[in-house]
Amino acid sequence: MKELFSKDKWKYAFYTVSHPMDAYYEIRHRERGSVPIAIVLVILFSFTFSINRMSASFIVNDVDPLTVNALPELVAVFLLYGLFCVGNWSITCLMNGEGRLKDTAIAVGYALIPLIVCFNIGTVFSWFVTEDEGAFYTMIVGVGIAYGVIMALMGIMQIHNYTLAKTLVTIFLTFVAMFIIIFLALLLFDLLNQLYSFVHSIYQELIFRV
């Protein structure tokens, strides 16, 4: 565990931001990445997102503060993250991807760094802007999102050793896989529910009759 959180690993996460192509290659082939760090980054991103919605200035922020709740948002972000990683892994397994589940997890997790940075900078920046300067705030956040998306794209491309076109196709299929997983999960949940109620009614019959 100590190794996975070492200073070197942290430094490498930031190195990934500046040199995504090279760094993702080494993450896949030289074990430079760390899943715990990726998970910490996801948690940080979730909080950053909530903080941004909660306390970005009134001028740029139309969110009702009463609707912001960090914990459900953390759960939602984690669910999406996990779903994406599993979906991507299951698709790339079938499409000759070289990456492992942990590589995808690291690739996506590290790609959140620009979002974390830009959202936080944007939140602080928004306290000093007026309405006509709001475009700068949008730009800061937009740059963060764009950089994050590009990083994730590069990461998935590198760890699986894909071409760009194939990456885009797999990402599309990943979303399809995510929907299938959600569908199956709902189906399973429903079935379990019915099973439970079935057993429960038998139990009640027995209780009342015996």
Added chain:
Amino acid sequence: MKKRVWIKRTIASLTAGLMLAVSPAITALAEDLPYDTYNYDYRLNVVMTPAAYVPTRSVTGQDLGIDGFTEPQDLCVAPNGEIYVADTKNSRIVVLNHNMTEVVRIIDSFVRDGQEDGFRMPQGVCVSENEQLYVADTDNKRIVVLTPEGEFIKIIDNPQSEILEDDFDFTPLKVAVDYADRVYVIAKNAFEGILVFESNGQFTGYFGTIQVKISLWEKFWRKLASKEERSRQQLFIPTEFTGIDIDSDGFVYASNIDSDGVQGVRRLNPKGEDVILKGDKANLGGDIQIGTYGTYGGPSEFVDVVYREKGIYSLLDRKRGRIFTYDREGNLLYVFGGLGTQRGTFNTPVAIEVVDDQIIVLDAYQASILSFGETDYGALINDAVALRFDGDEALAIGKWEAVLKLDENNELANTGMGKAYLTAGDNAAAMKYLKLGMNRKYYSIAFKRYRNAILKDNLNLILTVVIAVILLAVVYQKFLKKKFSIGRKKKGAREGGLAQ
């Protein structure tokens, strides 16, 4: 327990009595009212407010010593203050005095070309600025123009024009007259808009057509459907206007039933274009939070509109029996009223008018006129909005302050206070109130002034700090970096290879 309640009640009634004794204006306890008064806030939540208007009395035909009204359909207040009631099923026009205490006269017939003539189911009535009485004589398919005393002047009927269909059946429902004696008529099945007649009775055309909105999705299905299927689909016809009023500038306010609940009223300029302002919420459709099912669900259905003064107008909703009041900018000021059988509630509200500071509503089923008097709260809002309409925002601040004492979440009042502080130069206070009023645009202006003032005052300090930081960085780079970096590995992460 019971005793406590009794004590509470006594105190409450004593206080109410005291308040009544102290202030001549009407004070109402919420529990006495058969309806809620509310408004929608920035996030479209329902916010209960103090009562703006309270029921004062109701007048039936019997109260006035005549036969009861039978399904009366329209009301009109003449320039001299008399109130005209279109008593539809009795085929007569009843004229009441200003206070609605007695009948001035009843017009049920007139002499035309030496012959006795009468009305059949008149559904609309209007008195022009020139003191002429216009009656929409619905079943006789004509507009009858009389003097207020009932002397015949002229008849407008059977409009002739190329734009009218050959079998067009002129059945007037509501009528209004502007300062130039142009006659605006809402007729049955005239989907193209309001019919306009010149003062000589000549039909000039339609006015203020409501455009039909067809969504892309509906268009798509119509494309797919065959001709036969299309003929069986419902037609896309615009909604009809329901009520009409004319403001002091000659602009026509016309209400309509909007199935989307977005815009239930139009303000038409002399060209017939809609120039109404829809406010920040872009909604003039009455209730925003509505149920979907049942007779009580669905968007508000406006049956009449009354232009009051200073840009304020009120709309009457027959669906839930509520009265919505908007200002010129399209801000919802207050909502009150309700359906029911209690005193002060409606069954089938059909027409709304304003007499001094009273709002009067005609109920067809109850066959009575209900009047509502303004409370302190309602009067303060009306006054403040009127002052803003006149451009006296600085004077309005006192009114808004008083409104905030009664209803501290009132966004209009907070915005009004904020704007006044902004004009006065108190940017911090302006920011506080404008944020409470959820007015982003003016908050931004206040914030900009506030921020720039701070920057200006502290410019020396800020520049000094910036220069100091730059100097420090230079010094660090030139002289100290070497010293500190002795013994530190030069290798970056990239050349490190496998660290483990």
